[in-house]
Amino acid sequence: MSAQETAPVVTAFMLIKTTPEWLAMTPHERVDALNTKVMPVVKAKTTGVRSRFYDTEFYSTRVTDVWVWEADDHAAYQLLIDALRETPFWDRYFEIVDLLVGTENGYARTYDVDPVTTVST
Numbered sequence: 001m002s003a004q005e006t007a008p009v010v011t012a013f014m015l016i017k018t019t020p021e022w023l024a025m026t027p028h029e030r031v032d033a034l035n036t037k038v039m040p041v042v043k044a045k046t047t048g049v050r051s052r053f054y055d056t057e058f059y060s061t062r063v064t065d066v067w068v069w070e071a072d073d074h075a076a077y078q079l080l081i082d083a084l085r086e087t088p089f090w091d092r093y094f095e096i097v098d099l100l101v102g103t104e105n106g107y108a109r110t111y112d113v114d115p116v117t118t119v120s121t
Contacts, residue, residue, distance in 0.1 A: 007104065008034075008073055008075065009070050009073070009094045009104070010070070010071040010072075010074055010076070010077045010101060010102075010103060011068065011069070011070050011071075011102055011103065012058065012068070012069045012070075012071070012077060012099055012100070012101045013038070013066055013068055013097040013099070013100040014066065014067040014068070014069060014096065014099055015063045015066055015096075015097040015099070016063065016064065016065050016066070016067060016094040016095065016097060017062065017063055017064050017065075017094060017095045017096060017097050018057070018064045018065070018093070018094060018095075019091075019092065019093060019094060021092055021093060022092075022093040026040070033088070033093065034089075035089055037088055037089075037096075038084070038087045038088070038089045038093075041083050041084075041086055041087050042080065042083050042084065042087075045079055045082070045083040045086075046075065046076060046079045046083055047072075047076065047079075048071060048072030048078050049069055049070065049071045049072070049076055049077070049079075049080050050069070050070045051064075051067060051068060051069045051070070052067075053067050053068075054067075054068065055065040055072065057090040062097065063097050063098075065094070071117055077101070090113060104118075105117070105118060
């Protein structure tokens, strides 16, 4: 598949670290907090975003989780960040360690070449 055949989406690797407030909750309270205080705001204020969540605390003390977000465009990504900042997720439940934002195979689209760094064996 040529790099030109796919629309570039914004991908954000949100590197986060749990806070004492989050860790003081039981697992059930954490799920409830996400379901009632975070996700409803994201769903109400955004369109065109998808996510995956990775636990990393077994391997890293600096970053305990990575939340990967894909957005249809930069405007959708901006709405996502604005929505998250309106919830206790941002700086209460988690510390945002870093945001790494890019587009998959952007170099391939820029230079009109096949995305040789995307591998499946």
